[in-house]
Amino acid sequence: MMDPIFVIAATCLVGISVVAFSLLKAWQGWLELKREELERPTGSRTGIDAAEVEGGASVGAARIEMADLKERIKKLEAIASGVEL
Template sequence: MAFIHPDFTTAAVALVALTIISLVALRGWRDWIQLKREELAAGHSIGHDPAVPHAGSRIEIADLKERLRKLEAIAAGVDL
């Protein structure tokens, strides 16, 4: 009967454990990607209130208000 070397057994167990961990991580990654695809397909992300404008929209509105204020000041003859 052949003797199995302990280093070979340890390496085989480590390889099996690494394979299992990798497969579990891959499954989690695929599920997460699928969740994100479904969120994109639905047109919104989790936790976003549709009544609240996006940050980009708020910045654009603030910029337009500032431009309007400046134009009104120019029309009134006020130096800025």
């Protein structure tokens, strides 16, 4: 017959393995969630809605595009008012 200490040790080993596996899966899920949060463009933080960006550009490219459009508007307003740049 098996020694009771051996049965207790084997049971503890199986229990620790199950807990370690569960914690590993939870950790991987949490890391995946954080990766998705980092990759997902958020419009609330930048004021730019990701769906409105032409061609699916990133948030940084959208900022550059917005700055370029503002500069063009200033030039057109200057031309319309007759001011030389």
